[in-house]
Amino acid sequence: MGDTDLGLWAVPLAMLGGAIRVSTPFLFVSLGECLTERSGRINLGLEGTLVFGAMSGYAVAYESGSAWIGVLAAAGAGTLFGLFHGWVCKLPRVNDIAIGIALMLLGMGLAFFFGKPYVQPQAPDLPAISFGWWSEISQVEAALQVNALFLIGIVLTVAMWWMFRFTRVGLIIRVVGDSTDAARSMGLNPNKVRLLATGAGGALAGVAGAYLSLYYPGSWNEGLSSGQGLMAVALVIFARWSPVNCFWAALLFGAAGALGPALQSVGFSSGYYLFYAIPYVLTLGLLIAMSSPNRAIESAPGELSITK
Amino acid sequence: MSAGDPTALSTPWVRPSAVFLPRLDPLVIPIGALLGGLLAFSFFLVVLGKAPVDFFSLVYKAGFGTAFSWQNTLSRVAPLLLTALCVALPARLGLVVIGGEGAVVLGGLAAAVAGFALSGAPGAIGIPLMMLAAMLVGGLWIGAVGALRFKRGVNETISSLLMAYVAIALLNHLVESTFRDPASLNKPSTAPLDEALRVGSLFGMDVHWGFAAGIIACIVAWVLIERTTWGFAARIAGGNMRAAQIQGLPVGRLIIGFTAAGGACAGLAGFFEVAAVHGSANGSLISGYGYTGILIAFLARHNPLAIIPVAILLSGFEASSGLIQRRMDLPDATILVLEGFVFVAILVSETLYGRFRIFQPRAEAV
Numbered sequence: 001m002g003d004t005d006l007g008l009w010a011v012p013l014a015m016l017g018g019a020i021r022v023s024t025p026f027l028f029v030s031l032g033e034c035l036t037e038r039s040g041r042i043n044l045g046l047e048g049t050l051v052f053g054a055m056s057g058y059a060v061a062y063e064s065g066s067a068w069i070g071v072l073a074a075a076g077a078g079t080l081f082g083l084f085h086g087w088v089c090k091l092p093r094v095n096d097i098a099i100g101i102a103l104m105l106l107g108m109g110l111a112f113f114f115g116k117p118y119v120q121p122q123a124p125d126l127p128a129i130s131f132g133w134w135s136e137i138s139q140v141e142a143a144l145q146v147n148a149l150f151l152i153g154i155v156l157t158v159a160m161w162w163m164f165r166f167t168r169v170g171l172i173i174r175v176v177g178d179s180t181d182a183a184r185s186m187g188l189n190p191n192k193v194r195l196l197a198t199g200a201g202g203a204l205a206g207v208a209g210a211y212l213s214l215y216y217p218g219s220w221n222e223g224l225s226s227g228q229g230l231m232a233v234a235l236v237i238f239a240r241w242s243p244v245n246c247f248w249a250a251l252l253f254g255a256a257g258a259l260g261p262a263l264q265s266v267g268f269s270s271g272y273y274l275f276y277a278i279p280y281v282l283t284l285g286l287l288i289a290m291s292s293p294n295r296a297i298e299s300a301p302g303e304l305s306i307t308k
Numbered sequence: 309m310s311a312g313d314p315t316a317l318s319t320p321w322v323r324p325s326a327v328f329l330p331r332l333d334p335l336v337i338p339i340g341a342l343l344g345g346l347l348a349f350s351f352f353l354v355v356l357g358k359a360p361v362d363f364f365s366l367v368y369k370a371g372f373g374t375a376f377s378w379q380n381t382l383s384r385v386a387p388l389l390l391t392a393l394c395v396a397l398p399a400r401l402g403l404v405v406i407g408g409e410g411a412v413v414l415g416g417l418a419a420a421v422a423g424f425a426l427s428g429a430p431g432a433i434g435i436p437l438m439m440l441a442a443m444l445v446g447g448l449w450i451g452a453v454g455a456l457r458f459k460r461g462v463n464e465t466i467s468s469l470l471m472a473y474v475a476i477a478l479l480n481h482l483v484e485s486t487f488r489d490p491a492s493l494n495k496p497s498t499a500p501l502d503e504a505l506r507v508g509s510l511f512g513m514d515v516h517w518g519f520a521a522g523i524i525a526c527i528v529a530w531v532l533i534e535r536t537t538w539g540f541a542a543r544i545a546g547g548n549m550r551a552a553q554i555q556g557l558p559v560g561r562l563i564i565g566f567t568a569a570g571g572a573c574a575g576l577a578g579f580f581e582v583a584a585v586h587g588s589a590n591g592s593l594i595s596g597y598g599y600t601g602i603l604i605a606f607l608a609r610h611n612p613l614a615i616i617p618v619a620i621l622l623s624g625f626e627a628s629s630g631l632i633q634r635r636m637d638l639p640d641a642t643i644l645v646l647e648g649f650v651f652v653a654i655l656v657s658e659t660l661y662g663r664f665r666i667f668q669p670r671a672e673a674v
Binding site: 044088092093094095097099101102103105106107108109110111112113116227230231233234237270271272273274276277280281284287288291293294306 | 465
């Protein structure tokens, strides 16, 4: 076994591997945002939650020696951020978009503040499962190194789809998201449902951050996130609030993000920064194509402030 | 007891305090929230075993204590004033534009490129043209956000944010390729500006002209909002867009005009960063001023005149960052944490408006 010259085939192969690696944080944070938005609220602060999750996950993994305890800690920290967002939004006249921006700032500030001592040390990595053992070609093997969190993400996607489609909890979240009045008349407490949905969404964003710091790129520093938490908001719109679509959208964003490095590996290096911008341009283009001045985006939760 | 109370109708006498107190509402609540945020931050410091008194006295010393520290503070205010306007002007229409950073970096790039094209020109011609280029690019960038909102119903918060990322990628790409000065080896930059095209200091102080421009921009924005029919129309449209449209107000032109004006301000911030601070456009333009501007605009409740003291205050906090790191052994993100606390406090305080009985105009039975 060894490096085989694959020529231009290296590009799609590296993109496949890159898509799986890069898409995992997108998948988690967008599933979290999807859950929150389906309950009729938007949390723009997931970027801060994600960065704080990355830091706390890394720090706890380093201190405890176990990457999985780090992931749990990140989920716990994310839950706290989500619950705080949900609690503040309960107050009358508080704008969920603005409070999200503030929590983004606070989350990043706290992460940088407490993360300073953890920039140097090396925490344990999350394990990867090799699906490429059958291949003789090392690039194929590398591309098929799949992290356990990616697989958990797939399970979660299906579970969330099932929940919205077939369960009572899913129905409650959908009703609250579509009409506060209808939910109230059914005897539901919309604020409580949204509080819990935002908390759970925060937990998933925390896990997304832990993936960044514990697997890929796999270290903690202040420039770790490239806005995955913010792009999740757009990604969920692109996915039309469907968990299954979130999965495909995350893969697509992952592939777009992997395009630049993949082309670089075959010697195509100019316009490096422009490749980085592809996911943003893609999102903007889709947003423009899907929006309309006269009506809300199709299948949007009725109570969502950004599409009303 | 509200003014709609039936007993109020029969009693015309109004307590004098009721006439004056309502005006305190928008003043007392933000100041209270600012103090609340600082108090929460002090608690945070105490938990970490640091003395808040030390912290605030160092902030005072480094930010406002001496003539030197005042200069240090004021030299950082210009981009904060201008980027806060990029949030406050669209906010008058109820729009939350948070991508001012994009207009700053592209405005700065436009100024540098214009400066390169104009090298050899006298300052009196070159500088206004560079300013124009920066404002035009910034205005087009954020104006496009407004146009997308009006024409296609695209949410302005998200589109402006995405466009900020695109702008940063564009800047990084262009300073490394098309506009790169071959002499800039370690840090890709555009060609350094001619000495004649640099913006100098204000009256022998260590504060550049951007400060004066920022203050003027705030005053002009205040006049625009509070004393012109455009500002009045924008406020009506911000209250209820549909109703404004039915009234025949040019909602589209208002949206695009106010977002473009905000973007022009942010572009101007980029111009001063290039012409007065860095001397060329490079990665240093991406410094997060656009994001601090959001905080300032919200703290000032989108009032352009209130932006001035708030920006100076926050600039003083940021100016003291270095001293706090050295003296108190706190990380450089301390100021970011402080800003986060204050930001959350100010937004939570929104819920207090109209809650206090003393702030409400009321008529009482004698």
